[in-house]
Amino acid sequence: MREVMTEPVIRRAESTDDLFAAAGRDYLLRSDAAPEESLADQGVAWLAADGGFAFGGSKEGPDLVDWLTVIGTPDTALTLLRRALAELPRPPHGFSVPRETDLGSLAPSELDQWDFMAFDPAWGVELAVLPGEERVAELLPSASADAEIGEFLKLANPSHSAKPGWEAIDAWGVVRDADGALLACGAYCRRDGGNGYLASIGTAPAARGQGLGTAVSSWLTRRSLANGDGFCALGHWHPNEPARRMYARLGYRTTHQMKSGRLAA
Template identity: 35%
Template sequence: MQATTSVPRTADLFHQGLERQTGSALLRFGAARHRPAGRISWSGDGAVAWLDRPRGHVWSVGTPAATAGLILRAAHQLPDDVREFTAPRGTDALIGRHLAVTDVVEWVFRWTLEEPPVHPAEQRVVGLGEASHGELLAFLEQHSPAHSTGPGSSDVSLWAGIRDTDGRLVACGALSSLRDSGAPLMASVATDAAQRGQGLGAALTSWLTRYAVRRHGFCTLWQLADNSPADRLYTRLGYRNEDPCVAARLSTCPAGV
């Protein structure tokens, strides 16, 4: 039987002013931009958390100790709904003292409000419509099998790419959106393995960033924490690096069981 809980007021997410603090970009660009009256959220001293119920995902910002407490509370109150979480780095170890935590991945949530310097190869970037979806899928499966989103996804507003002189796709990327707010999210940027080192990824990323900033005022992205080339590229483009996160799945079984 599903546990029941009263639905906290959405305003509870914002009474501490965390969305204005460093390290809280997920709240600022995510939940703070879209405030449905029925959203389930939790608030504690130094942290807030909110539930993406269809996905079973709890998002949280704040100190690791405080966010761990809120995620444990969410899992206790809604054991049939809470299956995974994203929180500040270190939260997973604290939760792991009480519940089984698996599939741990460390990320950095990055964002910028500024257009980057113009890359010389940006002029080669073109938009890619529905007719290119099959080509995009084949390209991603070959050159970026772990891509985060694919052609035809309802979250994607734009696909862009670079072609060589023979018309063959050599780089691609998308503007997707954060699930809880619709904020622009750069995703699935990939370069032909044989063409890497020529600045194609940098040109495409710069173009997509500029497109998002001009239309929305900002752009966001997720970066794997151990991806040093991506870290250097996004830093050059002006993306802030203040939000180290961890994502993981969890079980309501006690740790060690």
């Protein structure tokens, strides 16, 4: 007898408390979403009976989503994605789903694969002080700082995600040479109500192999934890084994393997 496959039971989350009661231990949710904000302000969410969920929001108004994030098994993720696209008044600009999700007839553009990693002191991992970390200095966002970092990242990390001037950037960690030229940088970011995360780590091509990117990442992680973040997170494009190994040495663990794409308007 052929086994009959049934789709997971999905319901609309009634409130932010409802969403976080069901999925509040998920690192990606805790990094991206603000539990103290209401879904009326933050957007909408869907919950699957097997533990999967989808969430997103927009500053343009309630029931709108700029970017939809879906977590769960590949089959559940696809069902959640279809449910959200059917119920939203307009499609989101894009979405993220688990990497193994079969998108079927959905044909997004700019499909990228990435890994989400987290460092949680609750795991009992101590963040060691690394050689070169003493060279890292704070650079606060400003017009001049944004211009300098922007030019530097064109070569140091052309695919950087956190663009200088982005409101979520709290501070930059930078390393300079004796003449003051940038050798490495990275951003400590924090969305309103969300958790701290690192982005746009970059090292000048001529300065690579000296551990400066690792030192910046360690310094930024320490800053995040000192700032009261329960954990620190980051994402990097996949495959990028050197980056994965660097973050793993610091104590980061991969919690989600994702892919993201954009949708036609």
